[in-house]
Amino acid sequence: DGGITQSPKYLFRKEGQNVTLSCEQNLNHDAMYWYRQDPGQGLRLIYYSQIVNDFQKGDIAEGYSVSREKKESFPLTVTSAQKNPTAFYLCASSTGHLNTEAFFGQGTRLTVV
Amino acid sequence: ILNVEQSPQSLHVQEGDSTNFTCSFPSSNFYALHWYRWETAKSPEALFVMTLNGDEKKKGRISATLNTKEGYSYLYIKGSQPEDSATYLCASNNNAGNMLTFGGGTRLMVKP
Numbered sequence: 001d002g003g004i005t006q007s008p009k010y011l012f013r014k015e016g017q018n019v020t021l022s023c024e025q026n027l028n029h030d031a032m033y034w035y036r037q038d039p040g041q042g043l044r045l046i047y048y049s050q051i052v053n054d055f056q057k058g059d060i061a062e063g064y065s066v067s068r069e070k071k072e073s074f075p076l077t078v079t080s081a082q083k084n085p086t087a088f089y090l091c092a093s094s095t096g097h098l099n100t101e102a103f104f105g106q107g108t109r110l111t112v113v
Numbered sequence: 114i115l116n117v118e119q120s121p122q123s124l125h126v127q128e129g130d131s132t133n134f135t136c137s138f139p140s141s142n143f144y145a146l147h148w149y150r151w152e153t154a155k156s157p158e159a160l161f162v163m164t165l166n167g168d169e170k171k172k173g174r175i176s177a178t179l180n181t182k183e184g185y186s187y188l189y190i191k192g193s194q195p196e197d198s199a200t201y202l203c204a205s206n207n208n209a210g211n212m213l214t215f216g217g218g219t220r221l222m223v224k225p
Contacts, residue, residue, distance in 0.1 A: 004156075033213070042119075042202065042217035058212065090157075098206050099145045101159030102213060 003027070006091050006105035013078070013085070013112050021076045021108045023091035029103070031096035032074035036060060037088045046089075049074055050096055078110065086112045117205050119216035126193050127224055133189045134219040136203030140184035147213065148177055148188055149202040157202060160188075193223045 004025040013019045023032065031050050035043040045058030049068040063082025068074055074093075078085045088109050092102040117138045126132050138146060145164045151157040161170045166181040174191045190197055200220045204213040 035215070040122075040217075042117075043204075043215040045212055045214065048212060056212075059214075099162055099164050101147060101162050102149075102204075104149075104156040104158075106156050 004091060004093050004103050004105045006089075006108050008108060009106065011108055011110045013110060015112055016080045018077055018079050019085075019110065021078070021089055021091075021110070023074045023076065023105060024072055025074075025093040025103070026072060027093055027103060028071070029093035029095055030071070031094045032068070033092040033094075033102065034058075034064075034066065034074070034076045035090045035092065037090065043090060046076065085110055117203060117214050117216040119201075119203055119219050121219060122217065123220040123222070125222045125224065128193060128195060130193050130223075131189070131191045132193055132221070133187050134201065134221075136186045136188070136205075136216055138184050138186070138203070138205035138214075138216075139207070140181055142207035143181045143184070144206050146179055146181075146186050147204040147206075148186070149204070150199045151202055151218070152199040160201075188219075190221075193221075195223045195225050197221060198223045 007022045033048040034046040044060050046064050047066045049055035052071050065077045090107045091105040094102045119136050147162050148160040149157040161177045163179040168179045170177050176189045179186045200218040202218045204215040206213050
């Protein structure tokens, strides 16, 4: 089955620690994205990648880092520099053409304790 | 940063009612407008991707229209059913970059 997988579903982190969220797709998509959702707000773009070994900052990149070493994988690291990391994180992928739909993972809920 | 806005933020309707909600987006450099349905505990799923001014798309009881000159899109649901309860997201991208900017969503609750 083709799809996009995020893991883990729930993640708890101590304040001051870095944590990495996984996102894998087997759809052969060139473009991948990370979004963050806070209560009562829409999805905000953190980082996106249009091709392997390339990525761009989104609207709220501060305190986050990404890598795109393989086409299938786009992990997101939430660093200790992120002031308010508790949120729901969604990964998505698409062919990269602007008029094609994005496919989403099921999300990771990160809680800082 | 594109400014995409959706209204209303939430909506309660009775089963069988027809309803509609709005997405507004910047009309300059417009390329595409997306609608997604996001059910609780599931991933958002695409409903429509629209690019042409005046475009209308339909999928069962759900349809959408697009006005790129004035920067708005309407989503219509005819004869709402409880299974239509979800958050409906719109997103816009322009030809300045391959970024989808989402609105805050409209949360629809259909009472049986």
